[in-house]
Amino acid sequence: MLKNYSIFFLAFLLTQTACNNAKQSKEKISDSIQAESAMEDSLKYDNEAHLSNIRQLTFGGDNAEAYWSFDNTMLVFQSNNEAWDLGCDQIFYTEAEHGDMRKGKPKMLSTGLGRTTCAYFMPGDTTIIYASTHLGGENCPPVPERRTDGKYLWPIYNSYDIFIADLEGNILKQLTKEDGYDAEATVSPKRDKIVFTSDRSGDLELYTMDLDGGNVTQITDELGYDGGAFFSPDGSKIVFRASRPQSNEEIKEYKELLKEGLVAPTAMELFVCDADGSNLKQVTKLGKANWAPFYHPSGNKIIFSSNHKGQRGFEFNLFMINEDGTGLEQITRDPVFDAFPMFSPDGKKLVFSSNRNNQGTRDTNLFIADWIE
Incomplete structure (x- = not known):
């Protein structure tokens, strides 16, 4: 017992x-x-209620315009990180889930020549499109000199053309061959069209084309810079940023800068239209610079970057607004810069660029967050 x-x-x-x-x-x-x-x-500020589990991907330099693959697993982006021996922006891609750049330099997809911008995955996620100046010269094109009036200017390099490359960096096709600026290309979720910005008409307008570069169609025609366009989740509409100079002085300044290959991005609002350019409507009337728009997964809201609440010109945060211009809501609270938001195709995550956690430097890094509706 x-x-x-x-x-x-x-x-x-x-x-x-x-x-x-x-x-x-x-x-x-x-x-x-x-x-x-x-x-x-x-990595999250107070009152960023829509963001959770924020994860930093890059650590140094200027890293921007990170865009998702169709299958939600990869990101393609541009960077000028000096630690990667870059003189100016080049195109890279990484896995979204394991994309911590502290582990090493990611795969570069551009040639390493000239300057690049605005990469985007093509349907199938085995190729990308991006714009590059490399046919106009192997070196980085000159950055605009600072004006005596202190005005911030963007260069519109006339050597930009749009290319398709595979994930080994091999250029497979040149999509645009017109003289002048062709860049800022993105792809429809319907997987049938590309929208891009070009100055081939003498002004900076939006165009669409088929995935092979054919059937090029101009869809905007008002004076001003139309750019940064993205399709809605169902591919039926397009959202973009635009300047609309009104006074004789504003019009004169815009045209003179454009002749120099420059634009002043300090006064821009958001517009939407159907994919063929019809039913054009202005969404924001906030003043200052409203840009980097992207559709919410619902298709009736838009997330974007704006400095309209800042006391200084460089204070940008992310906001969300209904397509009809109502319901403005602030999403991020960084005291310096948040921009380039993009929802993953499944709507579960948000990638964006931010100055947060840069230890007081000017570095702009990429961050991924879970999206809380």
Whole structure:
């Protein structure tokens, strides 16, 4: 009887020990998860209610325009990170889930020559489109000199053309061959059209073309810079940024700058139209610079970057607004810069560029967050 009791008691102790060990193991796992969550939450500012589990991808330089693959697993982006021996922006891609750039330089898809911008995945996720100046020269094109009036200007390089490349960096096709600026290309979720900006008409307008570069169609025609266009989730509409100079002085300045290959992006609002350019409507009337728009997965809201609430010109945050211009909501709270938001095709995540966590430098890095509706 005593022996049986001892065996029972020993079994009880072993069971309790196993339970305690399991409990301690679970507690360690829980602590680890909480610690990781706390680290990710440290990248988030108060009142950023739509964002959770923010994760930093790049660590140095200017990293921007990160756009998702159709299958939600990869990102293509541009960077000028000096640690990667870059003189100016080149195109890279990375896995979204394991894309921590502290592990090394990601795969470069551009040639390393000239300057590049605005890469986007093509249907099938085995190729990308991007714009490059490399046919106009192997070196980085000159950056505009700072004006005496302090006006911030963007260069519109006339050597930009749009190319298709595979994920090994091999250029497969040149899509545009017109003289002048051709860039800012994105692809419809319907997988049938590309929208891009060109100055081939003498002004900066939006055009669409088939995936092979054929059937080029101009869809905007008002004076001003039309750019940064994206299709709605169903491919039926397009959202874009635009300047609309009104006074004689504004019109004169816009035209003179354009002749120099420059635009002043300090006064822009958001517009939407059908994919063929019809039913054009202005969405924002906020003043200052409203840009980098992208459709919410619902197809009736738009997330974008704006400095309209900032006291200084470089204070940009992300906002969301209904397509009809109502319901403005602030999404991010960085004191310096948040821009280039893009929802993953499944609507679960948001990638964006930000100055957060840069230890007081000017570095702009890429971040991924879970989207909380």
